[in-house]
Amino acid sequence: MRQTVYNWGRYPKVKVDLKPLRFREDLNELTLDPCIARGNGRCYGDSSLSDSIVSTTAFSKVLLFDRDRGIFKCQSGMLLSDILDIIVPKGWFLPVTPGTKFISVGGAVASDIHGKNHHLDGCFSNHVLELEIFCGNGIFMKCSTEEHHDLFHATCGGMGLTGIITSVTFKLKRIETAFVSRIQEKARDLDEAFYLFEKYASHTYSMAWIDCLKGGHSFGRSIIMAGEHTPFGELKTKVKTNALTIPDGAGFNIPFELPGFLLNGYSVKAFNELYYHKTRKKISYDIVNYDPFFYPLDAIGNWNRMYGASGFVQYQFVLPLKTSRVGLIEILERIRKQGLGSFLAVLKLFGKQEGMLSFPMSGYTLALDFPMRKGLLSFLTTLDELVLKHQGRLYLSKDARMDAAVFKASYDNLEEFKKTLNKYVPEGTFTSLQSKRLGL
């Protein structure tokens, strides 16, 4: 079937041949023109786009759930949202979750996703016990940190280039309730934001929303959010009987693409102003369900349509600790001067790196959205230079435009990755538009 496919950023859009995968055995019949696996299309750019795509949305069965030991095994197309529905009522939670629950487990491994707990718990791969991968030519490989560990570390964060992940076995996290005790504290500027990240470093979850349009004294003002899974004893009596109930997912959708002009510097400024002042208090505490804590944006089904027909670009980079402060100041200043707004600028402190191409490293990461417009791409190229100058790198899962030179200069383990690829995968079996662009 040839059809138009695009991912969350709605850019680029390509006409491709899409093969749905339903049963593992179907892979034996896979003809060997270069292809790439695609999960739920929640990466922003072209990581899961190629002339020929193997879609895993129908490949989503649970294979095992050990309720006593908290071990879960499923086919790679299963969505995190479906996993939560099964495990939360039994007192378990995902070890690591991104800002949306509508991604597949295969996507979680291939992007080696990070969550608000990266500084303590690492990436998703840190909790994976075993993977099975189809490496082409009828060959299925099992791997883990012990067995074929090179293949394992290349696959986690490997953006689908080592093959099609078929099943994932991973450890869950014990919870007593489906609630999260949340602390929100305002930081008046960037330095206070850094200070608060240190202050909340022992909290399981932490991240900050940052206002990147504000200059002067309030440059870098933020709201830091930290959280812990709420212990049973801390729940109010009236919710105690529903301690592990799945929240009711009713939300709304943006039914069509909003006209692009709605999002200009002024509307973003106004939004940021409102958001920062939504509470007067310096610190506030509350207990909320896991949905609004982890997935605030999922309540608005297609929020990506907010940016209009031309789509938008996410830009997420990380800088090593030693350059984080200077680097962020320089980059934020550049963005502010350009007047390019971003509703959702998210700042987070990472722990150390895991997989060969995994994105996180010790330091600060910032994620921004820019509506697509003329001049944006060249502006982002100048940001790339700043990121490189401060020894940082960009998240492949959010990328649709980085050039090969920037990539090569910023991902240190590239040679090791390529070596592993050559060892296990017949050349050119799995390629994406992104891997071609980056010369991978």
Place this chain on the structure above:
Amino acid sequence: MKSILILGGTSDIAIAVAEVYLAHNFKIVLAGRNPEKLQLVKNDLTIRFDGDISTKLFDAEKLQSHKEFVDTLDHLPDLTVCAFGYLGDQAMAKQDLEECLKILQVNFTGAVSILNVISERYKQQKRGTIVGISSVAGDRGRQSNFIYGSSKAAFSTYLSGLRNELFHFNCHVLTVKPGFVSTKMTAHLQLPPALTAKPAQVAKAVYRAVKRGSNTVYSLGIWRMIMMVIRLIPEGIFKRLKM
């Protein structure tokens, strides 16, 4: 505990029907051709719903085996859903007799053969419900898929006759005619949302229609109207259309 037998138990619609009936505490028997696929579906449903689910091998095309299949069931289910089908490839079926016969065999002969056996048992015990998943494609032949369509038309006609017969034995037959269904397989096809049902919607419609004792249910309801209009187009005009 009531029980339901789902023939063709690994399709998306079959799985959705199983989920709805599990939620209503039915015992489920999934029947199909491929033991690994059956096991996979059974395992998945068991983990998600903690229900009583078993599997049994069944091949719609092996007509001779159907009587034995029914004889070896642990017990006769209260409800039988005939959910298997084969869409096939129209263009190929015009050239290739094997493909053509397979479409006719799975959708019609195979269904008739197994339902003949089951309906006789239901008649004897004066109790039982049969659900046949047919298709709107059987309401009028169109050039793009009339081999499949005619097999479903024949199946629909069989079901209405069977309904008539079984009525006098206190048994019921429900014909289900799904329009577009967005199965996981079609997740990336651009089907018109207003006309496309989710398997779960089809399954709920089945559950409701069985409870009410309805005769024919379209899923979504709008397809009843669409097909009425399509049936009303005079043949002289219809034959010129490219559908």
